[in-house]
Amino acid sequence: MSKEGAVCVEPNTPENQHLELLCTGELREAVDEEDEFPPPIPWQKIEALGLDCDYGLLFSQEEANRLFLQLEDEVEYFTGEQAKVQVFGKMHSVPRKQATYGDKGLVYSFSGVHLAARVWTPTLEYIRNAVTGATGHTFNFVLINRYKDGQDHIGEHRDDERELDPSCPIASVSLGAARDFVFRHKDARKEPKKCQIEPVKLELAHGSLLLMNPPTNTYWYHSLPVRRKVKTTRINLTFRRIVRGCQKRKKD
DNA sequence: TTGTCTACAGGTTT
DNA sequence: AAAACCTGTAGACA
Numbered sequence: 001m002s003k004e005g006a007v008c009v010e011p012n013t014p015e016n017q018h019l020e021l022l023c024t025g026e027l028r029e030a031v032d033e034e035d036e037f038p039p040p041i042p043w044q045k046i047e048a049l050g051l052d053c054d055y056g057l058l059f060s061q062e063e064a065n066r067l068f069l070q071l072e073d074e075v076e077y078f079t080g081e082q083a084k085v086q087v088f089g090k091m092h093s094v095p096r097k098q099a100t101y102g103d104k105g106l107v108y109s110f111s112g113v114h115l116a117a118r119v120w121t122p123t124l125e126y127i128r129n130a131v132t133g134a135t136g137h138t139f140n141f142v143l144i145n146r147y148k149d150g151q152d153h154i155g156e157h158r159d160d161e162r163e164l165d166p167s168c169p170i171a172s173v174s175l176g177a178a179r180d181f182v183f184r185h186k187d188a189r190k191e192p193k194k195c196q197i198e199p200v201k202l203e204l205a206h207g208s209l210l211l212m213n214p215p216t217n218t219y220w221y222h223s224l225p226v227r228r229k230v231k232t233t234r235i236n237l238t239f240r241r242i243v244r245g246c247q248k249r250k251k252d
Numbered sequence: 253t254t255g256t257c258t259a260c261a262g263g264t265t266t
Numbered sequence: 267a268a269a270a271c272c273t274g275t276a277g278a279c280a
Contacts, residue, residue, distance in 0.1 A: 087271035089265035094270075111270050145270095157270040223270090228257065258278080264271090 050219035054211040064207030068175040086112030102141030139239035150230030156221040168241035174204040177234040
């Protein structure tokens with residue numbers, strides 16, 4: 001069993017507090033105590049070989065509750081063919097709901113689907129500003145995944161799409177039901193017996209922000225496994241930076 | 253014990 | 267080469 005060997009990270013462990021954001025702070029010096037959104041300290045640093053994440057609470061419980069309800073009211077999820085992916089040649093309806101919002105004209109593609117960004121809603125712009133205020137990074141796109149209960153899930157994958165800016169972290173905001181989240185190193189997938197790199201597991205809480213810094217998505221897969229005990233809904237927003245004009249091209 | 257749950261391995265085809 | 271999927275199975279747990 002890998003259970004006892006797994007690296008488990010408890011949210012907000014005092015000894016893991018980090019008072020400053022470690023990932024690039026270019027935009028940081030311009031802001032001061034008049035910040036509309038203070039950083040979600042204490043940050044918790046999560047590190048492993050090639051993995052670099054920061055985790056913290058971005059919203060109070062009251063505000064997170066409000067945002068969850070607003071998103072349940074506002075967000076339009078894809079249906080029909082746009083809610084299907086092609087894996088190993090077969091079409092599947094994804095075991096969750098998905099939506100994309102972002103700057104005009106942006107398209108996000110994976111596993112045979114091409115999802116055009118809808119225009120930002122007020123709530124999504126508010127959350128995006130909060131993430132930018134907390135991280136110093138700007139984002140032009142968000143992928144929303146809605147897991148109605150513990151049976152909804154997402155399989156192991158990397159966010160390694162070509163159109164993503166490789167220097168920009170991916171910012172993952174969680175609202176609603178807390179869910180387990182698992183990272184696995186790519187070598188641990190192929191050669192599980194040889195590879196000693198243990199999975200990294202954490203729980204993503206209501207109102208939390210997980211920053212996945214480069215090169216995390218180059219080496220680590222992540223998934224949101226089934227948890228049958230969970231009976232309520234989680235909404236996840238992953239803010240990204242898509243490089244404009246960088247069309248998908250075949251590798252050399 | 254026994255039913256429920258999870259982790260893991262392995263399959264598919266472009 | 268690698269995949270944002272699935273199912274089956276064995277072992278853990280209550």
